Amino acid sequence: MFSLNFDISEFLTQYWQKKPILIKNAFPNFEDLISADELAGLACEESVASRVVVTKPNDWQIVEGPFEDYDQFGDKNWQLLVQALNHWHPDSSDFINAFRFIPDWRFDDLMVSFATPGGGVGAHIDNYDVFIIQGEGQRHWTVGDKGQYAPKNNDPTTPLIEGFEPIIDAVLEKGDLLYIPPGYPHQGQTLTLAMSYSIGFRAPSQQELFSELADSLIDNNSGLKRFTSSNEPKLASQISTSHQQDMMALITELAANPDNYQAMLGKMLSQNRFELDLCEPEEPYSVEDITDYLSQGALLYRIGGLKLLHIEGDSVQRIFVNGEAFEYPAHIEADIKDLCENFRFSNPQALALTQTPATQQLLLSLLNLGYFYFGE
Known part of the structure; x- marks a missing residue:
């Protein structure tokens, strides 16, 4: 389990979407979610969004994945970035869960970086909130204040800027966390071989x-x-x-008029920017199949990155899953809350969900769409 070592209420009141903060040892005894070799292997897959950023004098080169090998990049001045690790690496769900004091609709993805000494992306400004958590190794981060900054090389389309005066200047070590709201310029440079994790939260324009x-x-x-x-x-x-x-x-x-925007918001905000790793069964499940799996002790899992959202004050009893609305009767409201709030279910929890026919039918639909799956 991953537990944050700071006051969440204080953070939300004083820092969230207001100003950046560095929190040392935010994750005590932090262990990397994935090894560098495993990350490099994931970036070989066609369905995984990845890129290598090569640092050059006063410039950067971006090479899009997938990759067959990394020898061409040498042993310094580059980093590998893999988007949406949470879609492809189930063990990351506990880490994601630690940040669910921010609502799921904002959550974008978990990006992971393996960087060699000198690797970085230069001074830039993002339009989303980001938590940067340091794994193995060390990276030097600087963060500037909001303001007007000249774009890199006078290119109005780039998020890169010429530079800034830092208000945060620190070396991050394992378990340290840096939070940066939208609009604050920042830059990271790798000092040693390093792993780092970026959790992004977006809102619609x-x-x-x-x-x-x-x-x-x-x-x-x-x-x-x-x-x-x-x-x-x-x-x-x-x-x-x-x-x-x-x-x-x-x-x-x-x-x-809520009738005009509630369904639109539910569908829009439940969709994901990155491909989901669907677990569609070879043959559609039946109610009997669900009973059989659970009788054998199976656990129930939600696929990584999937959002199950409900609209407060909705005019229709429904949840939104990956851009689609699913209506349900009012008497299974407690089951729906469990489905939306949890990433995995023990065998007794899954059995309890299937005791009500309406919940069982909804779960059957979600299983056959590949949004949930059975496992050990």
Whole structure:
């Protein structure tokens, strides 16, 4: 189990989305989730998102995976990054669980880095919250304050910047944690062979929300109300202030109606940016199969990265799983909460879930979609 060695309430009040903080020994007796060799092997897989960043004088080269070998990169000035380790490495679930004081809908992925001395990505700014946890080895991190920074090489499309004055300047060692909110420039440089773990949390932008809402309205053939006016401008060529405001009020009216946005948000926020490692059965499970597996002592697992979300105050009794809505009767609400809150279930817990036919049918659907699976 992984336990954080700091006051979570204090962190949420004083630091979360407000300012960065370095917490030494945040994970006492921390042990790496995966070895460097195992990570390198994962990056050989086509379905795993990976890249190598090579540090060059005043520049960086990005080589996209998968990789057959790493000899070409030498023994310094590069790092291997593997996205969404939690999708492919079940043992990472306990580590992820330690950060669930932040809601699941924000969670993006667990990225893992193996870096050689001199490896890094340069000064840059992210648009998401990130927790960086140091494994084996040492990395030197600097974090600057929010401000206006010149893009690297005057390239407006790059997150890299020319530089900053640090407000945090420290060497991270095993178990140390660095939290960086969106908008704060930062840079890490590897001092020794090192493993590090980045847990990212994202939130949708206005652009993304508008796009999703528009798609949802089109799919449901809704949002058809048109603008009407009570007065007209004196100039034929003018779009009056009142007309502008009344047209924008149509959007406000749409956004104020939960029927227009709840399903859209549930579907949008339950989807994942990275490929899921689905465990679809060769032949569809039946209720009898579930009973048989559990009678033999099987445990029940949720696949890594899968989000099960519910909307507070939803107008429909449903959960959202990987962009799809699943309705359920009110009397299995407690079972639904268990399914949403837990990554794995002991045999007695799984047996308890199957005692109610409605829960059993929902679980059967999730198993056949490859979202849950049986294991030892």
